Amino acid sequence: MRTIFCLGLLLITSRSYALAADAKPETISPAGQTQVSLVDGKWHVNGQVTYPGTKAEGLLMNVRMVNSTFEDRRRPEFDVEANTAAFLAQIPSYAAHGVRAFTLCLQGGMPGYEGAVNSAFAPDGSLRQEYMDRIRRVIEACDRQGMVVILGCYYQRQSGVLKDENAVRAGLVNVVQWIRDNGLTNVVLETANEYPHRGFVHEVLRSPEGQAGLLRLAKQTWPQLLVSASGYGDGKLHAPVAEAGDFLLIHFNGTPVEEIPTRIAALRKYGKPIVCNEDDKTGRTAARAAELCVENGASWGLMLNQLNQYQPFIFQGADDDPVVYARLRELTIPSKPEPQRQATGMKFLPPDVDWDHPVYQTSFEEPADLEDWRLEGGLRMSVAGGNLVLESRPGSTKSEANANHLVCWLTQEVPADFLLEFSVRPENRQQGLNIVFFNTRGLHGESIFDPALAPRDGLFKQYHSGDLNGYHISYWAAGRGTANVRKNRGFHLVAEGTDLVTDGPAGDFQTVRLYKHDGTIRCTVDDALSVAYDDDGTTFGPVWTHAGWIGLRQMGHTVRCQYGHLKVWPLTSGK
CATH class of the missing domain: 2.60.120.200 (Jelly Rolls)
Incomplete structure (x- = not known):
């Protein structure tokens, strides 16, 4: 039996990751109560396989919520705290409908307009305390609900904040150490969102070899952390990236529903869990995409651009898309036995x-x-x-x-x-x-x-x-x-x-x-x-x-x- 754990340290003697110069020290929270792991290719939470006795057993159904922690330093009038609080209030609703993970990102996602400045990183790769506190608040809320967080580091529209490739590497190391030192045991890492994207200004982020090197760097920094990087919306990954990660992160935005089984089949040669953590389909089409992923042994993730991604960000729980969430619940909740x-x-x-x-x-x-x-x-x-x-x-x-x-x-x-x-x-x-x-x-x-x-x-x-x-x-x-x-x-x-x-x-x-x-x-x-x-x-x-x-x-x-x-x-x- 092959088991890979993402576990917090039992004893923390110092903090070695870099905070931005204006950051204030804070109390380190105790080790998390929700622990995510991979056992023989199946996702486990607290030692139990996810969704036992259902079609989705061992999978990690998820939703992209990268703008739940959004900020724009060019628009100080945006109420950052109210936005995050609105999402936190709906976590139980998402969880009740089969969602077991959320994707967050330290550089957010597309907010519906260009030019936003939304990054947890300072130019040298150190971490901005205020942003990290907000991220941690969401992670800990998920922890209390027994949920996993796929934490993304770099996003194409914000990567230019980092001054050079050394800063990119330093930023990654700082994030891994921050996860470790805060005992956030319900977190897995996404080093970059759609790494081949031309919007990345650093070669180390957008090239398959560079991205594979970042994945290896993350593993060297903390071997217990589960890591991956997501590809384009065509459901494909370059071999160096697929081989360097613990699991395969893919997107299905540009993939027709009927082609999903073929894309999944093409990735099975790597022998790793497959997780789609971004698909912008909606309604019945999205529900069918989720079904096909589950039928073919892959986890599926929803991205609702018009509600959760673009301003004004709206978080309504399962009411975001009742058709999709009803299907997620059907796929992940065991059929009720007769009392x-x-x-x-x-x-x-x-x-x-x-x-x-x-x-x-x-x-x-x-x-x-x-x-x-x-x-x-x-x-x-x-x-x-x-x-x-x-x-x-x-x-x-x-x-x-x-x-x-x-x-x-x-x-x-x-x-x-x-x-x-x-x-x-x-x-x-x-x-x-x-x-x-x-x-x-x-x-x-x-x-x-x-x-x-x-x-x-x-x-x-x-x-x-x-x-x-x-x-x-x-x-x-x-x-x-x-x-x-x-x-x-x-x-x-x-x-x-x-x-x-x-x-x-x-x-x-x-x-x-x-x-x-x-x-x-x-x-x-x-x-x-x-x-x-x-x-x-x-x-x-x-x-x-x-x-x-x-x-x-x-x-x-x-x-x-x-x-x-x-x-x-x-x-x-x-x-």
Whole structure:
């Protein structure tokens, strides 16, 4: 098995790359949490092949967003920060539709007019701090989403900023060292965009031999970094460039759709992963281009000139081109298996609970009992009559209550395997939906209270499709009839059972128990099985076997609900 890693240094003792003379030193960020690698010619992120179980397995579907960090020093009125912020806000939307990488560039791209001055390089090849800070902010945002960045160095319209070929080489070395020293483990390098372009003023950039030399220089500077250079829009590369890079970067702007398979086939002789990271087709034509790339084992990348490339730069997530992004999602998202449906209603008594040693218990007798709980969203939490009371602002319909969702987290970490028990009494059993989150952690194993995670205020997608992994069960959903188990991140429905709360005894408390042992999940209401799920670790990711946090969620239209006598026990099998 051949594995090539792009990994950050565990210990950084100094910074050896050159910053422009006016640059101010900054704190080096910790090593990245998203690590990209190549294993036997397939792309992997954090040790897992990309898009497992799909047609695009092992590929890197991407979008060119080189002007998300654009500046023009001749037009100071352009709001650089607002432009970058607009892109950052849409990264989750692109990611949700199958995009796993973005191409950025330290000299941007064509903004729709000539004469712009947009470069992270000073004339001597040193790096301009302000520009690099902006680039790093985008890279780190991608890192948090588990995404890769194809970072370009030189662009034909800006290469003249560099005073000579020595500056070009120095600039490349500075970029490689900057990536390494900042621990940006989700980055691969594109030394030049369309290297044969006549717009490059330096021979070392536009000649195949010179470009191959730059690729070798990058590898000598940091052998672990994955590097390549992109060719013209005809999908072709010169042999010296193809042989010097770790993967093959091609463009399909000028390539008719029907010729894509032939162009890909011609590159297979190099035995390296093929990544198209620029194709300006749109709509159905672009969707077909993506299909053909995937069918022929190549990654594909979209470039939307009129929206993302040319001013005014527009970033709308998947709404940029709904047809293309819908197809990307189809190619990269596994087809959903039917949720498990097991018989419900029978008695289920947990077999291996350590009843004598609860890890947490409370009776909610006084306000001090709330110190172990943290409320996100909603109106308030309080204690009354020996119960926890969670309330949202009143709303008579689901739509009116959308802004009132809440999650109340137990701040104590709970073992991976456990039994949770609590009593519950909704104010109105015919209106509302309640959920339990469990085994919940950050995507990279963080505490859910880690300040580096995105803020949460009760909005549902922040919990099921944000930066948290875990499970949740909707044990009560008035009007739906089912109790559901979902696996996160991704809101994947994996099991359906029976809602035993809606038609429960009016005015009475019911006892909910949630049992979790490895992949075995059982939820009961008054000892009757409500929903069951057996996670085999092959559906929507691995079994969540980590310790984590438990949260009680109410959708806004629940309005008010009481909980009592909450306890958590470990399992004897986990001792």
